[in-house]
Amino acid sequence: MNSALSPTKRERRKEARPGELLDAALALFVEKGFAATRVEEVAARAGVSKGTLFLYFPSKEELFKAVVRETIAGRFGEWNDELDAFQGDSAELLRYTMNAWWERIGMTAASGITKLVMSEAGTFPEIASFYQHEVIDPGRALLKRVLQRGIDRGDFRPMDLDSAVYSLIAPMIFLLMWKHSMAPCCPPADRLDPQAFLGTQVGLLLDGMRVRP
Template structure:
């Protein structure tokens, strides 16, 4: 049987590199997070994000129609998504509210503070005034759920008799403020922390939670001092 031209040629197997479709958004979000933290929102260009992710700008726009949509997805995937898990843990937590608050601090550090996502907070503080649309999104996805969760924790402590009754609107800020300081100290240490001080995040968080739970006053001195200031 005569051979055909195709029979006489060596068999060549062409391997086409196929990227999983679902992998592309994740790669774009990783690249975007890096660039937003490095450069800020205004200075980050979508073409630079696409190039770092190894795709074209057109491919990026297939998944994220605008830079604001891309940034919002970065916020949601790196911070906003955590609140569902944390609220579920709140419902299942069996320990004291003091232990819950301590866990809250250390869980935030593990999943946000010690990661690149902590740079988003600094970005928002610096640029939110110039980009109100992303500021509103951040408020809905991060600030409001975060404050609501802390209120639930503090209210749990009040209801159980562990904590004294406090103004929750202000108490929430007392809980959040140390986390904000720690975030800023990582990304703008020269402005936030004296050069002679090295902040150890675990020790800092433990010190702050103890300050929140116990205050500065000696237990026996507290009532007298407070009464004299009334």
């Protein structure tokens, strides 16, 4: 009976293939870039044939989109739910948002996707447009919600939210670009502590640099 009810090894393998392909694709996209990554390499790293890859993803572009949705874009629902449930003050929420982003994206292989998109946007505008729609726009909307919550509660002064969100995005992008460019070349003494950097950035945004009377 247990044998009849349990999925066969082949069935389990088939169910795992999309995830294995996405993992292989993410690693190669970050390592080599979009243009230089070939679907044959992705299939080989995942241990399947190119034909099997195309059963799940009809093109390299669709494979890339699936990687972005799986690792970044698909998390915005989760983050918005956390914002709705957050009980602390707005400064705490801002710190939590920045640190959660680093822990869930910045510390993972998905952190290399931003550098890829920025590097290859001119060659592949459709990839850039997709990333704008799936990641940048929802990210800006989420950060605007964080800031608007602070304004509504009287924690933050009124501000131009469309411009202010970039003050939060800029240090995130810097960390990603640094991680995937200069960080591997830096001697240990010069390496940046991402959490300390984000903490300093949030402190500067909340308090400024002037000494208060």
